[in-house]
Amino acid sequence: MIKLAIDLGTSMTKIYRADTNSGIVLAEPSCVAVSADGEKIKAIGKTAKSLIGKTAEFTNIISPIYEGEVVNMSLATVMLKTFLSRVGLKKGSIRKAHVLISVPCGISPRALSGYATLAEECGLKKVWFVEQPYLAALGAGAVLSATDPVFCLDIGGGVTNIAVISLDGIIGGVSMNVGGNNMDANIISKISAKKRLLIGPLTAEKVKNEIGSLSNTALGTMVAEGSSTETFQPSATSVTAEELTDCLRIYINKVVEYAEQVLCALPAEVSATVHRTGVYLSGGIMKIPYAPQYIGAKLGMRYQVFEEPQFATVLGGGVLLRDKELLEKFALKME
Numbered sequence: 001m002i003k004l005a006i007d008l009g010t011s012m013t014k015i016y017r018a019d020t021n022s023g024i025v026l027a028e029p030s031c032v033a034v035s036a037d038g039e040k041i042k043a044i045g046k047t048a049k050s051l052i053g054k055t056a057e058f059t060n061i062i063s064p065i066y067e068g069e070v071v072n073m074s075l076a077t078v079m080l081k082t083f084l085s086r087v088g089l090k091k092g093s094i095r096k097a098h099v100l101i102s103v104p105c106g107i108s109p110r111a112l113s114g115y116a117t118l119a120e121e122c123g124l125k126k127v128w129f130v131e132q133p134y135l136a137a138l139g140a141g142a143v144l145s146a147t148d149p150v151f152c153l154d155i156g157g158g159v160t161n162i163a164v165i166s167l168d169g170i171i172g173g174v175s176m177n178v179g180g181n182n183m184d185a186n187i188i189s190k191i192s193a194k195k196r197l198l199i200g201p202l203t204a205e206k207v208k209n210e211i212g213s214l215s216n217t218a219l220g221t222m223v224a225e226g227s228s229t230e231t232f233q234p235s236a237t238s239v240t241a242e243e244l245t246d247c248l249r250i251y252i253n254k255v256v257e258y259a260e261q262v263l264c265a266l267p268a269e270v271s272a273t274v275h276r277t278g279v280y281l282s283g284g285i286m287k288i289p290y291a292p293q294y295i296g297a298k299l300g301m302r303y304q305v306f307e308e309p310q311f312a313t314v315l316g317g318g319v320l321l322r323d324k325e326l327l328e329k330f331a332l333k334m335e
Contacts, residue, residue, distance in 0.1 A: 002089065002097040005135075005317025008065045008080070008115075011157025011181065011284075013045075014314040015087055018321040024311060025087040031063050032075045041075075044082045053200030067177040068104035068159045070114035077121040084122065094123045100317045100327070102132045104175035105161045107332075116334060128331040130320060132313055133163035133173055136282045139316030140306040151274040153259055153295070154313065155252075155285040157181050162259045164266060164274055167329070171270055172262045178251050180285050183208055186247040192229055195237040199226035209287075211241040214249060214294035218242050248288065256298040263299075278302030282312035 003018040008030065015026040028045035035042065036058040043051060052061050064076035084094060103115055112129060119127045136154040137144065144150060149166040157180045163173030184204040191207075192198050199207075203224055211220035218241035228235040259279075263271060278301045281292050286309035296303035306312045320327045 002093055003099075003321045004084075004087075004089075004097055005100045005102075005314050005321055006080075007102045007135075007314040007317065008076075009156050010063060010066055010068070010159060010179065012310070013065075013079070013083055014311060015083060016314045016318040017087065018318040023318075024314060026083055027311075028083065028086075030065050030079065031061055032079050033059055033061050034075065036060060041078060044079050045086075049202075052202050066158060068107065068175060069111045070118050073114070073117065073121065076118050080118065080122050091123065095125050097124065098126045098128075098321065099124050100128045100130055100321050100331075102135050102313050102317060103129050103332070104159055105131050105133050105163050105170065105173045106175050107131065112332060112334070128327060129334075130317070130327075130330050130332065131163075131170065131173075132159075132161045132175075133165050133170065134330045135313045135316030135320065136161065137165060137280055137316065138319040139312035139314070140280045140282050140304065140309075142280050148277065149270050149273055150280060151263075151278070152280040152282065153255070154281075155179055155255060155283040157284065160255050160258075160283070162255070162262050164262065164270060171267075172265050174258055174262055176255070176258055178254055179283075180205075180208070182251050183212075183248050183285075186250065187244060190243070190247055191224060191226075191237070191239060194243070195224075195239070196229045197224065197226045197235055197237045198229050199224050207239055207244065208248070211239070212244050212248055212288045213241045214245065214252065214288060214290040216245075218245050218289075248291075249294075252285075252291065252294060253298070256295060259299060275301055278304060281305045282309040284310035286310075 005016040007014040013030045017025050029049035031048045033043040033048040033051050064072035070076050137150050137152045142150045146167045149164050151164045154161045160176050160178050164171045187204040220241035224239050225236045292305045
């Protein structure tokens with residue numbers, strides 16, 4: 001029997017196969033390139049993302065999953081069906097597959113209904129929806145128990161999930177629409193204002209990933225290419241890591257602010273345990289140098305980071321698919 005864990009992120013979709021030793025079988029951008037009239041799909045996944053900023057006016061790049069919600073059902077269906085076919089699922093096997101789909105912490109009934117409809121449109125019959133903090137914690141190696149709560153913080157491309165969890169459920173948590181995409185937009189704005197250079201989202205993401213850092217003594221320089229905001233001609237400028245630090249910190253600080261609110265609302269005993277054991281950090285942003293250290297220092301607690309933090313959620317889904325009892329315990333009940 002095929003068992004799949006799916007992490008449908010704003011930026012990336014990841015699929016893990018739990019019934020074999022295949023592990024992560026897909027990690028592709030969650031975007032679709034369509035004609036301006038919306039009638040023709042030109043590319044899906046990594047090919048579509050490569051077209052961002054390079055297409056003519058008759059092509060649009062759309063993210064059908066945005067900030068934890070299905071915002072374009074038809075394109076989300078086509079995208080997920082394509083991804084399922086790329087990992088070898090055919091029509092017959094799709095109906096028989098057991099599938100776990102990650103959803104944001106505290107998801108609304110309306111948004112959850114959107115995910116359920118998406119699964120149905122793709123032909124998936126046996127589906128569980130699990131809030132992301134459980135999966136991130138399991139994927140990061142946390143041991144869940146009824147007596148020792150776990151504090152986890154995951155920053156993705158479009159959504160950040162913060163929660164304190166135990167085997168009894170989510171003790172306190174929140175999902176917020178802040179992530180790596182906000183940082184990219186801020187980098188674009190800052191380079192435009194300071195360097196008089198307009199760069200695209202792909203360049204901003206590349207700059208962030210290559211020289212972005214939360215260190216007070218951030219080092220590193222790279223050349224960013226774009227167009228001059230004064231002459232509108234192709235141009236380039238040198239960007240330093242130090243110049244980007246504030247673009248990253250403003251959002252990390254906002255995440256920490258919300259994390260502190262979650263911690264302040266905890267019962268005294270839970271708060272004491274969490275501050276003693278520390279925080280589990282996951283999400284692609286944790287790959288930015290000194291991001292974990294910065295968050296740990298801001299929160300005033302120890303931290304643990306999974307080796308590949310961007311895959312913690314989907315790996316946790318694989319863990320849960322192998323534990324039927326725990327899966328039934330954490331799966332959301334559909335109304």
